[in-house]
Amino acid sequence: MLQIMEGSHAVAEAVKLSRPQVVSAYPITPQTHIVERLAEIVADGELDADYICVESEFSALSSCLGASAAGSRVYSATTSQGLAFMAEVVFNVAGMRLPIVMTIANRSLGAPLSIWNDQQDSLFLRDSGWMQLYAEDAQEAMDLHFIAYKAAENHEVLLPAFVCFDGFILTHTFEPVDIPKQEEIDAYLPAFNPYQRLDAKDPISFGMYATPDYYQEFRYEINAAMTRAKKVLREAGAEFGEMFGRDYSGLVEEYRLDDADTAIVAMGSVCGTIKDAVDEMRDDGKKVGLLKLRSFRPFPYEDVRTALAGVSNVAVLEKNINIGSRMLGAVGLEVKDAVYKNGTPVYSYVGGLGGRDIRRKDVKMITEWAETGRNDCFFGLREEVL
Amino acid sequence: MGIFLRELRIHGRGGQGSVTAAELIATAAFKSKIYSQAFPAFGVERRGAPVQAFVRFDDKKVRLRSQIYEPDYIIVQDSTLIGDVNVFGGMKKGGIAIINTEKEIEGVPDGVKLVKIDATSIALEILGLPIENTTLMGAFAAATGEIEIHALEESLRERFPGSLGDKNVAAAKKAYEIVKGGL
Amino acid sequence: MALNVGCSARPGNARDNKTGSWRTFRPVFDNEKCNKCGTCMMICPEVCISEDEEGYPQVDYEFCKGCGLCTEECPKDAIEMKKEEK
Numbered sequence: 221m222l223q224i225m226e227g228s229h230a231v232a233e234a235v236k237l238s239r240p241q242v243v244s245a246y247p248i249t250p251q252t253h254i255v256e257r258l259a260e261i262v263a264d265g266e267l268d269a270d271y272i273c274v275e276s277e278f279s280a281l282s283s284c285l286g287a288s289a290a291g292s293r294v295y296s297a298t299t300s301q302g303l304a305f306m307a308e309v310v311f312n313v314a315g316m317r318l319p320i321v322m323t324i325a326n327r328s329l330g331a332p333l334s335i336w337n338d339q340q341d342s343l344f345l346r347d348s349g350w351m352q353l354y355a356e357d358a359q360e361a362m363d364l365h366f367i368a369y370k371a372a373e374n375h376e377v378l379l380p381a382f383v384c385f386d387g388f389i390l391t392h393t394f395e396p397v398d399i400p401k402q403e404e405i406d407a408y409l410p411a412f413n414p415y416q417r418l419d420a421k422d423p424i425s426f427g428m429y430a431t432p433d434y435y436q437e438f439r440y441e442i443n444a445a446m447t448r449a450k451k452v453l454r455e456a457g458a459e460f461g462e463m464f465g466r467d468y469s470g471l472v473e474e475y476r477l478d479d480a481d482t483a484i485v486a487m488g489s490v491c492g493t494i495k496d497a498v499d500e501m502r503d504d505g506k507k508v509g510l511l512k513l514r515s516f517r518p519f520p521y522e523d524v525r526t527a528l529a530g531v532s533n534v535a536v537l538e539k540n541i542n543i544g545s546r547m548l549g550a551v552g553l554e555v556k557d558a559v560y561k562n563g564t565p566v567y568s569y570v571g572g573l574g575g576r577d578i579r580r581k582d583v584k585m586i587t588e589w590a591e592t593g594r595n596d597c598f599f600g601l602r603e604e605v606l
Numbered sequence: 607m608g609i610f611l612r613e614l615r616i617h618g619r620g621g622q623g624s625v626t627a628a629e630l631i632a633t634a635a636f637k638s639k640i641y642s643q644a645f646p647a648f649g650v651e652r653r654g655a656p657v658q659a660f661v662r663f664d665d666k667k668v669r670l671r672s673q674i675y676e677p678d679y680i681i682v683q684d685s686t687l688i689g690d691v692n693v694f695g696g697m698k699k700g701g702i703a704i705i706n707t708e709k710e711i712e713g714v715p716d717g718v719k720l721v722k723i724d725a726t727s728i729a730l731e732i733l734g735l736p737i738e739n740t741t742l743m744g745a746f747a748a749a750t751g752e753i754e755i756h757a758l759e760e761s762l763r764e765r766f767p768g769s770l771g772d773k774n775v776a777a778a779k780k781a782y783e784i785v786k787g788g789l
Numbered sequence: 790m791a792l793n794v795g796c797s798a799r800p801g802n803a804r805d806n807k808t809g810s811w812r813t814f815r816p817v818f819d820n821e822k823c824n825k826c827g828t829c830m831m832i833c834p835e836v837c838i839s840e841d842e843e844g845y846p847q848v849d850y851e852f853c854k855g856c857g858l859c860t861e862e863c864p865k866d867a868i869e870m871k872k873e874e875k
Contacts, residue, residue: 393671
């Protein structure tokens with residue numbers, strides 16, 4: 221049923237419908253409304269879960285790790301500095317192959333202190349072994365939680381997942397969302413069936429130490445599981461589409477890309493603004509389209525290569541900065557690799573950092589930059605730094 | 607694209623309920639079968655500091671995520687903001703400015719319709735408190751036709767149960783009638 | 790080591806690792822001096838010292854790696870490290 225609500229509350233509803241048995245999180249702006257609402261949901265008896273209050277993000281994910289190893293479906297949420305504080309546990313969760321789902325309310329990293337949106341926080345954990353899915357709007361943010369649990373818990377995958385949605389821009393925005401019914405989600409997402417679990421009667425240890433003779437093999441396995449996750453995510457997205465009418469079978473989404481000369485590549489909420497800008501540029505006769513990345517990890521390079529096969533220029537709108545690299549953005553680097561054999565020029569245009577607003581005119585500007593071959597650069601930068 | 611998109615910018619001060627106003631207007635619009643989107647100018651506002659909140663209305667799902675720079679409508683909750691803040695900035699021709707004041711207002715751009723209402727007095731009279739955001743929602747409904755008054759009433763009652771809901775509805779309706787009568 | 794998912798393992802692996810072969814010095818206990826305080830049993834990192842029927846320490850030399858911690862900590866100087874003769 222279509223209802224209007226805040227993005228954070230929509231995500232809390234999605235979590236409730238996913239029936240986690242353990243929730244542990246530490247409040248941090250702009251994630252706070254999600255976990256506050258979940259605390260109410262648990263306290264009101266709407267969700268039969270243990271809500272573990274902790275003193276830090278490190279403890280939050282640590283308790284989630286233990287609960288997941290014990291065989292529970294587990295949920296957490298964080299952002300920015302909180303995610304940075306968790307980082308050690310983030311790698312451990314993936315290494316122990318525990319299918320935890322965690323919402324990232326994307327926010328910039330300090331210093332300088334900023335509570336506002338960009339995507340540097342989730343991207344800095346690119347190599348942690350967690351899947352990373354990015355939502356364009358509140359509806360997609362909701363739906364990706366169900367898909368994330370389904371793919372993460374698949375025994376072919378057994379990897380945790382971030383569901384990333386832009387802080388404030390989506391967390392604090394009221395908009396209509398279609399909330400599935402509990403019985404529909406129960407049919408889509410059955411109870412967690414752990415591959416192995418902690419049991420006092422039949423003891424087991426997770427994440428034992430591995431000598432140089434073995435460590436490499438475990439990293440190989442994580443990478444292999446992440447590669448298998450592409451197919452599993454596509455199937456989980458397709459099945460969701462069949463049941464709920466919203467198709468997520470693609471790890472990428474093409475928008476007016478068929479005959480496009482220039483493609484814009486982006487992730488998250490800015491894709492909505494880009495779609496409006498693409499429509500306006502199309503009205504002006506410009507052949508431009510959008511390639512939205514729904515999954516950054518696993519990176520769907522085959523899909524990106526196919527989608528961009530016919531274009532002459534690629535402008536990657538980056539809400540992150542890949543400091544010290546020749547390529548300015550982390551997303552552009554991957555896109556460039558995907559289309560390398562085609563020889564298509566790919567440019568990283570960095571902007572929207574720390575909550576700087578991105579407008580349709582910015583999208584039009586970077587489209588022109590790509591058309592004229594302007595090299596990687598920031599957009600919307602204050603002139604006094606130049 | 608964009609022809610049907612209408613945009614509202616609310617100017618207030620921290621503590622006046624600008625964000626609540628945006629959310630309730632968006633909820634009322636949704637109940638009036640219009641796609642809507644409400645969001646604050648994100649920040650760490652303190653009580654009394656100038657704040658903004660935004661609402662978009664469209665006949666289809668709203669995709670645009672940037673802030674609102676060229677509004678069709680503005681609501682100014684506190685006329686002392688005028689001068690400190692460029693409340694009329696970027697307003698479209700044919701736009702409507704709803705201002706909580708009993709004073710003369712200067713600087714209204716050409717082609718913008720001014721709707722003045724003494725919402726603070728109405729709020730004091732009915733609610734007993736100078737919290738005028740719900741009163742201004744009634745004025746907005748009457749001045750723009752974007753939201754139906756019964757949808758606003760429903761939204762107010764959901765947010766404020768019991769007698770508080772009754773009072774807020776009464777305040778919104780009074781402003782609605784005054785603005786309707788004046789149009 | 791098995792390549793289990795998540796590098797998981799069943800308990801009891803330490804029993805497979807017979808550290809006794811590492812030893813160059815072996816602890817020799819003098820029960821005349823020993824007061825049966827049990828410090829050596831608690832301190833042993835391999836947990837290979839146990840009590841005999843009379844309460845004196847006895848060592849499982851399959852696991853004693855000759856670290857000498859028991860000798861160092863014995864309050865009665867009842868343990869002497871002697872060169873292993875293999």
